[in-house]
Ligand SMILES: [Zn+2]
């Protein structure tokens with residue numbers, strides 16, 4: 096009887112771990128056609144709620160748009176014009192018990208590098224005359240896909256455990272991020288990178304299965320914001336230095352594990368002209384009486400000089416300088432050191448947020464120094480990513496050195512706890 100109850104619970108307790116997630120996939124590509132094929136398992140195709148087709152191996156199903164409708168066809172016949180397509184794996188208890196997978200491949204015309212394989216089901220419909228694709232997927236399959244997409248397939252098991260726990264904590268906290276789009280998460284870095292099925296390392300799936308119920312909570316027992324990025328460059332950032340709010344567990348951590356790894360260092364040269372353009376566009380406050388667009392170079396320069404130079408030099412001494420000399424002062428003052436992480440670049444007593452410089456010049460991180468050499472600024476940077484929370488390359492090194500997943504997580508997030516998450520209700 097006990098055994099029966101256990102099996103009953105295993106199959107019928109509806110919680111997040113047995114429900115499907117909806118992940119928006121490939122939507123940034125704004126697709127107007129693609130092909131789907133069955134790689135493993137068995138699937139039925141439902142169009143506008145009716146079963147219309149049984150998928151077969153080696154038979155591609157093509158979808159394209161014609162007059163606000165989806166045309167679905169195979170090599171041999173046109174299946175019809177529809178609004179919504181649902182490609183659903185067939186319920187098969189035996190396959191489920193044996194943990195056999197069902198997965199599909201999506202191929203994109205002229206974009207072969209983006210061909211992807213997805214576990215479980217696929218839904219698609221049209222919005223603004225482009226396809227909206229949704230991968231309806233089981234919790235563990237999704238986490239395994241994210242862990243591989245985020246960290247590759249060559250890491251230690253302890254690292255995968257840590258990354259899986261963080262990915263699921265992030266998911267549980269952000270599961271409504273795309274509510275308006277009718278799915279839970281997107282597949283880009285806006286949520287968590289998800290390039291489809293975990294294909295190349297069975298340890299990842301094992302880590303996801305074994306630790307599927309573990310989550311990280313803060314001192315108040317709430318899911319942490321499990322943010323991560325590639326490399327901190329030797330020191331992680333305070334949350335409030337990057338975003339606006341202070342978060343107790345996202346504090347600076349000195350990290351010597353990542354300083355010799357792949358993304359530890361970067362360099363970029365920015366011309367003085369581009370640098371002045373940044374100062375002009377992003378630092379000088381907007382004044383309604385001046386139309387920034389209409390100014391010529393000379394006018395822009397004089398606006399820069401009159402805004403910055405008086406902050407450091409007495410006005411009467413500036414007046415004695417010619418344009419070239421004033422320009423040199425701007426250039427000389429662009430020198431910047433950052434031994435430990437700072438929030439701002441102090442330029443003529445003006446505080447410029449490092450994140451603003453990073454976004455404007457698409458820099459890999461805010462952990463950079465600037466040397467001014469021959470009319471250009473040489474940025475010498477460390478790390479890759481926003482720098483708040485879990486440093487993936489540092490964590491990979493920790494796992495190589497024998498640290499356990501709990502130690503790794505607690506190294507990057509302060510005063511957090513790992514907890515077994517029992518039976519969380521999850522509503523799409
Ligand atoms: Zn997103």
Ligand SMILES: [Zn+2]
Nearest residue numbers: 327353486489
């Ligand atoms: Zn690091």
